[in-house]
Amino acid sequence: MTNLRVETAKSWGDLQELLFRGAWNEQLGRFRSPDAYRGLSDASYSLDTTLSRLGGPFQQLERHLLRNFIKYAHRDMIERDSFWHWLSMAQHHGLPTRLLDWTHSPLVAMHFATANTEKFDRDGVIWSINYEQCHTLLPEQMKQSLDSEGANTFTCELLMQAVPSLEQLDRMSNDPFLLFFEPPSMDDRIVNQFALFSVVSNASIGLNSWIEGHGSLCRKIVIPASLKWEVRDKLDQCNVTERVLFPGLDGLTRWLYRHYSPKQRN
Numbered sequence: 001m002t003n004l005r006v007e008t009a010k011s012w013g014d015l016q017e018l019l020f021r022g023a024w025n026e027q028l029g030r031f032r033s034p035d036a037y038r039g040l041s042d043a044s045y046s047l048d049t050t051l052s053r054l055g056g057p058f059q060q061l062e063r064h065l066l067r068n069f070i071k072y073a074h075r076d077m078i079e080r081d082s083f084w085h086w087l088s089m090a091q092h093h094g095l096p097t098r099l100l101d102w103t104h105s106p107l108v109a110m111h112f113a114t115a116n117t118e119k120f121d122r123d124g125v126i127w128s129i130n131y132e133q134c135h136t137l138l139p140e141q142m143k144q145s146l147d148s149e150g151a152n153t154f155t156c157e158l159l160m161q162a163v164p165s166l167e168q169l170d171r172m173s174n175d176p177f178l179l180f181f182e183p184p185s186m187d188d189r190i191v192n193q194f195a196l197f198s199v200v201s202n203a204s205i206g207l208n209s210w211i212e213g214h215g216s217l218c219r220k221i222v223i224p225a226s227l228k229w230e231v232r233d234k235l236d237q238c239n240v241t242e243r244v245l246f247p248g249l250d251g252l253t254r255w256l257y258r259h260y261s262p263k264q265r266n
Helices: 012-020 058-072 083-092 106-114 131-135 140-149 156-162 166-171 188-192 206-213 225-237 249-259
Strands: 005-008 035-040 099-103 124-130 178-182 195-200 218-223
Touching: 012 106, 012 218, 012 225, 035 106, 058 083, 058 166, 083 099, 083 156, 106 124, 106 218, 106 225, 124 131, 131 140, 131 178, 140 156, 156 178, 188 195, 195 206, 218 225
Parallel strands: 005 218
Antiparallel strands: 035 099, 035 124, 099 195, 124 218, 178 195
């Protein structure tokens, strides 16, 4: 991938340094990272959406999936909810969409890179994308929508004003573009994971292809398999666990299962 920076963490401290690099905002005089993070348990995994993993003519299936989701999920939503609210809800509950889950939190990304102990024999990875720089490449109409609000990421409401449908998003530019937006605070899981979603304007292109031409805005930070146990144990002590990120009994049991699993089982 052109200009993509691939960096390998040498220690817990080095991992922190890599993840928080560039967080200092001179204008604000504060540490405010412009990056979105996505943690994966296996460094060989690509950034495929659940929609593209369906295979076949998935671009044509997208509108059918969403139409039927809205039809059958109607009692759980309200009439005035925007299209982007519906799409966020669908993604959150597992419907195949063109969205990808990201987080503002490097520690949350570290959790997802180290939560699956069955993958501890493989390197993990955290992808990082500068979403502020991505948004400078948006069509003018969308940039103006952000600028008018003084915002650096979209909300569902802002997106609805600029792009009321996926069909319009597809038609906005011949050059595929990437945008990030923060989903509504639908439940504690969204809030605790400090979540945001990415969407590429062309579902058939996908994020992997977009990165091919914009590698300078991205980083791939590898967590060696030999470092995973240390990272996992220190995250647990920092209370970055399934019990917090997935509130409820399911998250509690997932945390307890992993926490009490003996190291030698891998």
